[in-house]
Amino acid sequence: MxxxxxxxxxxxxxxxxxxxxxxxxxxxxxxxxxxxxxxxxxxxxxxxxxxxxxxxxxxxxxxxxxxxxxxxxDVNETITADVSAGKDILRFMDELSAQDGVEAVYSEGIFLKTDRFSESRKRIIEDKISLIDPNITSWQVHTNGTIILQVKKGHNPVRTLDTLSEWLMYTGGINTCYSAVHLVVTVRPDKVDSIVSYLQARDVVVTGIKGPAEEKAAAxxxxxxxxxxxxxxxxxxxxxxxxxxxxxxxxxxxxxxxxxxxx
Known part of the structure; x- marks a missing residue:
């Protein structure tokens, strides 16, 4: 209105x-x-x-x-979004960074959906995952094929995805069915809505908006x-x-x- x-x-x-x-x-x-x-x-x-x-x-x-x-x-807001690994993520991040009002873009987490695996395979993954990529800081591994990773700020998420997917296939024959990268976008408050529209127009799932202005509006x-x-x-x-x-x-x-x- x-x-x-x-x-x-x-x-x-x-x-x-x-x-x-x-x-x-x-x-x-x-x-x-x-x-x-x-x-x-x-x-x-x-x-x-x-x-x-x-x-x-x-x-x-x-x-x-x-x-x-x-x-x-005058305090920046933070938009979080999940981007399918089917996109050219690095290119998408570069294009997003170039948008008016965007102060920073970086990956914070990775989500993988794989074939189901056994409890013993789960323990192997948990034991080896930090050796596969030392940029992985924390992880959650579930036998239903859900793997959630946290990576170091600014790390290339595509490299981690490729490395982990290859390792899962070669060592256990586990296919990666779907994967997504969790992005964090720092935006000037007056440009939040335009950036959200930009993301949604490109089939990116916006998972949250945080910041002082958003908190005041919610209150x-x-x-x-x-x-x-x-x-x-x-x-x-x-x-x-x-x-x-x-x-x-x-x-x-x-x-x-x-x-x-x-x-």
């Missing part, structure tokens, strides 16, 4: 309140007996306005606040009251607007008396 749409919907809700207020002003014509009807109409109209005009804006509020945080923050969203409460508030606001219209003469007279005393 763009800014113009938000302004239009808020303006329409204000116009709705104006209609409710006008209905309250009509009580001298329709009779004081209908005051409860005016209040009821004010509540119902307020609820309807809350559902159709305020709720959509309320749903967009976290995104609006997030954009404000992103545009005003703001968590602090927001439930939408049903906002709708009820709009109903009560409509009801109060109707009451104000009914008793506007008394309210003006009361304010006049207060000003007269102060004078």
């Amino acid at each position: 763009d800014t113009l749409t938000v302004i239009v919907m808020l303006a329409l809700f204000i116009l709705l309140l104006g209609f409710i207020f006008s209905a309250g002003l009509m009580t001298p014509v329709i009779g004081k007996k209908n005051i409860f009807f005016v209040i009821f109409i004010g509540f119902i109209a307020g609820v309807i306005g809350g559902i159709f005009l305020i709720s959509p804006v309320y749903d967009e509020l976290p995104f609006i606040v997030r954009n404000i945080y992103m545009s005003t923050s 703001f969203k968590a602090a927001l009251p439930d939408k049903s409460n906002i709708i009820l508030f709009c109903g009560f606001l409509g009801m109060l607007t109707g009451i104000a219209g009914v008793f506007i003469d008394s309210i003006i007279a009361f304010i006049g008396k207060i000003r007269g005393r102060e004078a």
Whole structure:
């Protein structure tokens, strides 16, 4: 939802309140007996306005606040993504690094899905994996064929993938069915959304966004009251607007008396 749409919907809700207020002003014509009807109409109209005009804006509020945080923050955000090894990963990393707003790109982990293997083969892999590539800092090996590796920052992940896949095949006849590289992208906050779109357009799975602006936006969203409460508030606001219209003469007279005393 763009800014113009938000302004239009808020303006329409204000116009709705104006209609409710006008209905309250009509009580001298329709009779004081209908005051409860005016209040009821004010509540119902307020609820309807809350559902159709305020709720959509309320749903967009976290995104609006997030954009404000992103545009005003000067601390970089971190995007994490999984890139299939079927891509030319090194070339992709170079192209990503060249995008406006990207401060750094590096690989942090590797995921492999292989044929299933025995418990004894698992122990062999765990014992030899650090010798296969000393840049592997930690690992998780599961007999269902799932292998998750952590590598040194900045290390070439393709080399590790190729070396480990070849070793698994030559020593145990284990095929690597699928592999992916976990990338970490440091981005200026005002360019986060454009980089996420860039990644998604290239079939890259974005696994997370972290940073001060993202955390503030998440905290703001968590602090927001439930939408049903906002709708009820709009109903009560409509009801109060109707009451104000009914008793506007008394309210003006009361304010006049207060000003007269102060004078």
